[in-house]
Amino acid sequence: MYRSFRQVIELLDSQGKLIRVSKPVDPRFEMPALMKALEDDSKAFIFENVKGSDYKAVGGLFTSMSRYGLIFNDDGSEEFTYEQAGQKVMGGIANPIPYNNVESGPVIENVLTGSDIDLTSLPAPTFFELDTGPFLTAAVGIFKKPNGTINVGFYRCLIIDSQNLLINASGLSDLRKAYAWHKENEQEMRVAMVLGAPPALLMAAASKSPDDISELDVAGGINGDAIDVIFGPESGLPIPVDCEMAFETIVDLDNMVENTLGEFGAQYGTEHAPMCKVTSMLKRNDAMFYTLMAGRAKEHNNLGYLTVYGIIKGLEQKIKETYSNVRNLTVHFDTKIGPLMHLVIAIKKNDDDEPGRMIKELFEMNMGFFNLAWMAKRIIIVDDDVDPNDMDDVEWATWTRIGRAEKLHTFSNFVTWEVDRAALPDGTSVRIGVDATKDMDYADDLVKPTIPNEDEIKLKDYL
Numbered sequence: 001m002y003r004s005f006r007q008v009i010e011l012l013d014s015q016g017k018l019i020r021v022s023k024p025v026d027p028r029f030e031m032p033a034l035m036k037a038l039e040d041d042s043k044a045f046i047f048e049n050v051k052g053s054d055y056k057a058v059g060g061l062f063t064s065m066s067r068y069g070l071i072f073n074d075d076g077s078e079e080f081t082y083e084q085a086g087q088k089v090m091g092g093i094a095n096p097i098p099y100n101n102v103e104s105g106p107v108i109e110n111v112l113t114g115s116d117i118d119l120t121s122l123p124a125p126t127f128f129e130l131d132t133g134p135f136l137t138a139a140v141g142i143f144k145k146p147n148g149t150i151n152v153g154f155y156r157c158l159i160i161d162s163q164n165l166l167i168n169a170s171g172l173s174d175l176r177k178a179y180a181w182h183k184e185n186e187q188e189m190r191v192a193m194v195l196g197a198p199p200a201l202l203m204a205a206a207s208k209s210p211d212d213i214s215e216l217d218v219a220g221g222i223n224g225d226a227i228d229v230i231f232g233p234e235s236g237l238p239i240p241v242d243c244e245m246a247f248e249t250i251v252d253l254d255n256m257v258e259n260t261l262g263e264f265g266a267q268y269g270t271e272h273a274p275m276c277k278v279t280s281m282l283k284r285n286d287a288m289f290y291t292l293m294a295g296r297a298k299e300h301n302n303l304g305y306l307t308v309y310g311i312i313k314g315l316e317q318k319i320k321e322t323y324s325n326v327r328n329l330t331v332h333f334d335t336k337i338g339p340l341m342h343l344v345i346a347i348k349k350n351d352d353d354e355p356g357r358m359i360k361e362l363f364e365m366n367m368g369f370f371n372l373a374w375m376a377k378r379i380i381i382v383d384d385d386v387d388p389n390d391m392d393d394v395e396w397a398t399w400t401r402i403g404r405a406e407k408l409h410t411f412s413n414f415v416t417w418e419v420d421r422a423a424l425p426d427g428t429s430v431r432i433g434v435d436a437t438k439d440m441d442y443a444d445d446l447v448k449p450t451i452p453n454e455d456e457i458k459l460k461d462y463l
């Protein structure tokens with residue numbers, strides 16, 4: 001089974017996990033401050049009275065990975081792991097179900113065009129002090145790629161005025177590639193932005209699908225049931241009928257505008273995005289505005305984990321296949337240690353230079369359209385008695401097994417993903433390799449104290 005966006009909200013409400021705020025709230029700073037507090041308290045919310053708007057603002061739905069259980073668990077329990085969420089998406093990619101065209105549905109209950117469209121009437125928050133303005137943070141964008149496949153991804157949008165917004169595309173996105181192709185080939189480009197999409201589509205939109213598989217179909221695969229769509233009256237793009245609202249836009253690639261928003265790595269990100277003219281607004285009766293806390297926020301970063309899940313799995317496999325000395329490894333993607341990956345690799349080494357050689361080779365490893373250094377900030381190599389998943393153990397090894405400065409490696413010439421805001425004007429930023437393995441000559445002096453059979457000796461058997 002699976003639940004729709006509205007059913008998840010109803011379930012959270014019935015479980016007492018949804019707070020309704022009826023007092024007037026200013027979408028500029030006041031609402032984000034409350035959203036942050038609600039997220040820390042794991043509460044979903046509906047702001048019923050946002051100043052300057054007749055729409056209710058809903059959010060805080062998936063603030064932990066376990067919350068994805070609300071979509072799939074019959075009993076409505078919050079039981080779901082990171083791994084299960086990642087596997088759901090991989091399952092959808094392996095067995096996509098094509099989207100299904102229907103004639104009617106909630107989102108076309110109201111179709112607005114021309115001057116009836118007013119984006120400034122949305123309760124869109126301005127999150128941080130230096131943000132350029134109000135952002136849509138929970139909108140998924142739908143467009144046709146040059147190869148004809150329908151693409152869906154999360155793209156943050158800055159509201160410019162009543163009928164114009166900017167749609168941001170990162171260097172990792174297919175949207176950035178599509179912008180470049182349309183500009184180069186002087187083709188008109190349309191993007192539909194959707195708020196309150198089916199939860200499976202939110203998961204699929206966050207993830208990276210192969211080039212010829214549509215995230216709409218991946219979402220069908222996740223649900224085991226096709227996503228119903230109507231074709232947008234202006235763009236012809238497939239729009240899920242069961243969503244809160246949608247905006248069809250025409251993209252002006254000759255008008256790129258700078259805009260700034262507090263990012264998932266807790267730094268400001270300044271991007272250039274094209275001005276997009278909204279040609280229609282579709283919305284269900286009593287449509288709610290879906291919003292996600294920006295910055296280093298749990299809901300955003302859980303979805304971000306789905307973005308990199310497939311990349312991480314592929315990377316782990318490739319490293320294990322390439323190096324027979326690898327015993328265990330973990331790719332840490334956790335914004336507490338920044339927006340880039342940190343790799344910890346446990347090896348059984350053959351000589352003291354091996355970890356240093358591996359670090360350099362790994363940073364240079366070809367990952368398709370980027371090398372590993374583009375997304376990875378630090379590689380730590382440990383011995384196979386250290387658990388790469390346990391950063392306490394890794395820290396311990398780092399500070400107890402390094403005697404020589406040559407075991408610390410720094411690289412200054414790697415081009416970095418733009419979310420690494422410490423990058424220099426030439427697009428590079430430092431990469432760090434740490435060889436935290438024992439030097440062979442001193443290996444006997446650096447043995448970790450262990451208790452034989454510790455795991456089998458249970459205190460409860462003695463009480």
Ligand SMILES: Cc1cc2nc3c(=O)[nH]c(=O)nc-3n(C[C@H](O)[C@H](O)[C@H](O)COP(=O)(O)O)c2cc1C
Pocket residue numbers: 137138151152153154155156157168169170171172173174175176205206207208209292300303304307
């Ligand atoms: C909440 C959230 C917001 C995001 N915002 C953006 C964004 O503004 N621009 C962007 O290119 N990617 C953004 N991403 C990442 C993309 O949605 C993600 O990389 C996705 O896989 C891109 O799809 P694509 O490669 O099919 O374009 C965001 C992800 C999440 C979870």
